[in-house]
Amino acid sequence: MKLVKTSLLLLILSNTLLYAQQKQVCFSIDDLPVVNYGINTPEFHIQITEKLLSGLKKNEIQAIGFVNEGKIYDAKGKVIFFQKENLEKWLKYRMDLGNHTLRHKDFNNVDFSDYTVEILKGEKITKALLSKYNQEMKYFRHPFLHVGATQQRADSLENFLKNHKYITAPVTIDNEDYLFANAYQKVLIRKDSVLAHKIGKDYISYMEQKIFYYEKMSQALFGRQIPQILLIHASLLNADYIQALAEIYTKNEYKFTTMEQTMTDQAYETPITKFGRYGISWLDRWAISQGKTGDFFKGDPETPQYVVDLSNQK
Ligand SMILES: [Zn+2]
Numbered sequence: 372m373k374l375v376k377t378s379l380l381l382l383i384l385s386n387t388l389l390y391a392q393q394k395q396v397c398f399s400i401d402d403l404p405v406v407n408y409g410i411n412t413p414e415f416h417i418q419i420t421e422k423l424l425s426g427l428k429k430n431e432i433q434a435i436g437f438v439n440e441g442k443i444y445d446a447k448g449k450v451i452f453f454q455k456e457n458l459e460k461w462l463k464y465r466m467d468l469g470n471h472t473l474r475h476k477d478f479n480n481v482d483f484s485d486y487t488v489e490i491l492k493g494e495k496i497t498k499a500l501l502s503k504y505n506q507e508m509k510y511f512r513h514p515f516l517h518v519g520a521t522q523q524r525a526d527s528l529e530n531f532l533k534n535h536k537y538i539t540a541p542v543t544i545d546n547e548d549y550l551f552a553n554a555y556q557k558v559l560i561r562k563d564s565v566l567a568h569k570i571g572k573d574y575i576s577y578m579e580q581k582i583f584y585y586e587k588m589s590q591a592l593f594g595r596q597i598p599q600i601l602l603i604h605a606s607l608l609n610a611d612y613i614q615a616l617a618e619i620y621t622k623n624e625y626k627f628t629t630m631e632q633t634m635t636d637q638a639y640e641t642p643i644t645k646f647g648r649y650g651i652s653w654l655d656r657w658a659i660s661q662g663k664t665g666d667f668f669k670g671d672p673e674t675p676q677y678v679v680d681l682s683n684q685k
Contacts, residue, residue, distance in 0.1 A: 394586075394625045395598035397633040398427065398434040399540060401471055401512060404442055404457040406549070406606040408556050413453045419610040420457040424464045426613030432627040435540070436461050436605065437471035437512040440493045455496060462504040467630060469510035469540055470494050478517040478528065479648050487531050510630055511537040516545065516602075516650030525646055540630060541639065541653040542602040543589075546581045547674045548574070552606035554681035559607070571612055573675055579619045580672035588654045589638075591667070597638040598628060600653075 400423070405416045427434050443454040461468055473493035478486050490511065498508050511532050518539070519525030532539060551574040558566045582599075589597045603609050609616070620627070633639070643653075644660040658667055 392595070394596045394623070395628040395633065396544070396620055396625045397598065397600045397628050397630050398432050399437065399512070399542065399600055399602055399630065400434055400605050400609070401437045401602060402475065402604050403436040403438040403461070403468070403471070404454050404605065406552065406604045408553055408606075410556075415607075416457055417453065419605060419607055420460055422610035423605060423613055424460055424466070426610070426617065427466065428464050429614070430617035430621075430627065432617060433466060433629050435467040435469055435510060435630045437469045437510075437540070438493070438497045439471050439473065439475050439514075440496050441474035443496055450496065455500075458496065459500055459503075462500055462506065467506065467510075468497050468501060468508070469512055469630075470497065470508060470537065471512045472514055475514040477515055478513060478524075479515075479520055483524070483527060486528070490531075490537075491535070509536070509538055510540040512540045512542075513650075516542060517648070518646075520646055520648045522644070522646050525643075538634070541600055541634075543597070543599045543652050543654050544581055544585050544601040545650075545652040545655075546578060546602070548578070548603045548609065549606070550674050550682040551577070551678055552604060552608035554678045555608040555611075556606070557681055557684065570678060570681075571608065571615070573678065574608065575612060575615045575619060577672055577674065578616060579623070582619065582623055584671055585652065585654055587670070588652075588658065592641075592654065592657055592661070593638055598633040598636050599625075600630070600633055 405419045407416060407419075438458060443451055443458065445451050458468070470490060470493055472486070472489040474489060476486055476489045481489075494508060501508050519528050529539065551570055555567055555570045555574070558570065585599060586596060589595070589599070603616070617627075639653075641657045642660060643656045645656070647659075655668065
């Protein structure tokens with residue numbers, strides 16, 4: 372009888388622990404200061420930055436932004452003051468910043484030495500700003516999530532990053548927010564607010580489907596919900612919809628967390644042994660490395676065709 376009671380108690384305890392293990396997500400935002408799709412006025416850039424940051428702050432999200440410093444220099448190599456100010460706002464709002472190379476070069480298409488120069492040239496302003504706020508540059512995010520098409524190339528870069536005190540920032544919730552963002556801005560310029568609203572609505576429901584998809588993958592690979600890392604871009608769409616994005620996560624019982632906290636989870640030590648030219652989620656990389664094929668990847672939400680078509684329009 373005593374044994375039964377004890378095991379009953381253990382069962383209740385372990386259930387409580389299961390429920391207590393809350394789902395977590397880190398918001399990471401790429402291509403800072405701003406993805407502008409051709410609009411260069413300071414007002415536009417400032418508006419995107421401030422909307423994004425106030426939305427993050429309101430939801431107590433301590434995000435990390437990945438910087439392309441090339442956007443902060445003009446054609447003559449001089450620092451564009453308002454862009455540097457935009458970047459500094461991220462730190463004033465207590466966010467973190469990481470390196471995303473100077474000009475968003477593609478590791479699949481450039482020499483190793485050119486690529487590493489782009490990394491080092493792309494850290495100057497951000498490092499100085501971080502140190503002003505008593506922070507350090509810790510994370511590197513590969514443009515296009517191209518980490519190296521072969522094991523050897525990936526290892527060489529990983530060694531370079533380690534030697535320069537960088538940690539690779541993975542992504543688990545990958546998506547095509549940039550297609551929605553491009554379409555959204557285009558139709559807003561045409562003053563088609565009805566269509567813009569539809570794109571925004573479809574974007575949020577697509578992003579919620581992405582949560583479910585990667586939760587399913589986490590469960591299949593790890594038997595639990597690992598802390599996820601969301602990738603989005605610093606676009607007008609995300610500035611306008613940051614509140615709605617935060618809400619789909621809170622609605623699905625997520626707690627917002629930092630990159631540092633996320634990466635303490637053991638899942639992030641899972642080895643990657645298969646390489647290719649693809650830019651994909653780390654959950655996909657881990658699955659491919661474990662020999663998963665075909666059906667395992669079924670059900671990945673697709674971007675609606677009208678959004679793809681709009682984003683392709685000149
Ligand atoms: Zn990028």
